[in-house]
Amino acid sequence: MMASSSALVAGEIQSKEIPEWWISMTIHTEEQGTSDSSIYKLQRVPTTLREIEKNKGCYDPIVVSIGPFHHRLPKLQPVEKLKTTIAQKFISGRDTRKFYYNFTEVCLNARGCYAESSTEALEDKEFVRMMFLDGCFLLHFIDCTVKGRLQDMKMKDDQIAFVLRDLFLLENQLPFLVLQELMKFRFTEGKQLILKFIGRLAGTNSSSQEYHQPPHLLHLLWYEYVGAIPPPRMWTFKQKDEHFFHPFRSIQDLRAAGIMCKKSTTSCLRSISFVSHCIHGELLLPAILVDQSTKTMFLNLVAYEASPDASSDFAITSYICLLESLIAKPDDVKELRSRNIIFNFLGNDQEVADVFHDLATNLVPNPSQYREAKLLIEKHCRRKMNCVPVMFYKLYKSFRGQWTLFVYITTLLVIVIFIIQTYFVIFPIKS
Template identity: 40%
Template sequence: MMFLDGCFILQYIYGIVNAIPEVLDIIHHAPLVLRGLFLLENQLPFIVLQVLMRLKSEKYKGEKMIMAFIKRIRGEPGEIGNILIQQLLPSGVTLLTGDWYTHRSARDFTSVGIQFKPSKTSQLTDIDFMSTCTSGTLQLPPIIVDDITKSILLNLAAYEACPDSVTDVGVTSYICFMDSLIDQDEDVKVLRAKGILINFLGSDGHVADLFNEIATDLVPSPHAYVEVKKKIEKHHRNRMKIWIADWLHTYFRNPWTFIAVTATILAITLSVFQTILAAIQTYLTAHPPKG
């Protein structure tokens, strides 16, 4: 049975990657096929696929074909292929040590001067935080969210929870990190506007519900993203940065407010200069230069 299933999987992957007409005729069933491929109960030992691939091609050529298939199905922007290939192949994720001190959503971050930016890759470990004198930027890997995202992430998390799993719960930690940023649709809106969440699922509320649901009862690694969390916490503890961010958010969030504040500052400045000039003129009148 594993031999037949393995042959089907590799032939399906080969057909998609090489655009074989007979396989492309059933491409509209791809979501159903993918759900079946990634269900925990349907998993084959990767060594079975490796043995079968060696019968037709070199080992690494076959693995490249699998990666090309995942990218083709999921799409390049924010593709989840790097997540999946790590669960087929030996994991290369390195996690850090530390704690997440407090829970704050994406909308809360923007109110204290923290902006969001897509990472250069879609690797789950490609998360970083950079701080400046007045603000901060949290980089997150972009990800497509569609009808099969929930099934894929849940099954990868379930795979990591297996007693004989050799993974480092990287997917589980990522899900929990995203859940900490997403409480409701407004948080999704913030991340979507920055190109981090590519929403093919529906409303922003549906995306928020997805992450909230799949993160239920999941326990992340206590060492995941520790350096990023420390930097964020340090930013939150800097009262001067928070004050500046709050001031900018309050008075410069739209053009009309900006114009009003600028006009007020200009009027005050001109008034101060006028007062100074008047004082100088009064002094010179009372004390005319001698000679």
């Protein structure tokens, strides 16, 4: 009976036409299968980040628009006139006819680097013009910055600072292939100029790193901070590793466990390591400069990592969450400053703590980042045999600036004699 009923239902389904919703889903699936999912597309900042009240304004340009997202904003129009002047100087004295055709072809390809909704209001001619003016302005600014000729920008100092800020907003990026075409036309040393520019901004002063067709400048800055994505490492979760998902302890908590922070020899933000010694431990951290631009820059790097098409392991996001865990109060910032790990250009230490607390809002780190350091720290803190050495080490650290070497040695001898005396009281020598 059931078999005949099933056959009847199947017959009815086959006799009917396939509904439109099913056909549309099939077509959409086929289109996804034939599209190149490896192509990165520039998109707006994710809503989950943009809606955070205390971070509003950190994703929008103040002085200059680059690309289509903020192209027609009235408040940014004054710099548009300057772009035209710079572009005229860029092509002066050169044969531009052949370049125009090549550049137009590159720009039409670059259109595919943006989400469709961001460029649909621009005709091809207007899009090419925008790419040309924005690209010339960007390269001219980089050239003037690296060569120390910022007076050639014909801008005030505060405007120049805002331009530097605006160039590294996620919604203010130019496809790198456009910059490459412009560099071939005018700047033979363009690649090195860009690398020096990025290195100075990141505080690494790098001028020799190689890049492999980055999508835009913001990606180059991201790469300068964290380097290439390491290959994934296979690991299995064990009950003893459950603390692996917990945040780092604060600086003061680490000090109480005999762990001191030390500046690492590398500037890579992935390079967080821990070294356990007999008496104490050392957490090695890269140095970082914190100023007025830090919050905006890192928020946009985080937004880039959160982009749907970005190839990222959330290294910047994880680093921010790490520092937010380490910095519970201003005293933690003070300790990191004293170790030359944080260079504070904001003013007081509370402002630095606030920056990292704001940055970490709604962020979830990659749990595999810094896993080894976490495991070693927890192992160090749980070693019962470390308790006595840590006590003496903390005593030494507290008084080494006040005690003379003689007093310290004398005190140590008294402690040793006391231990020996106690031993013989408990275990007397048999006559």
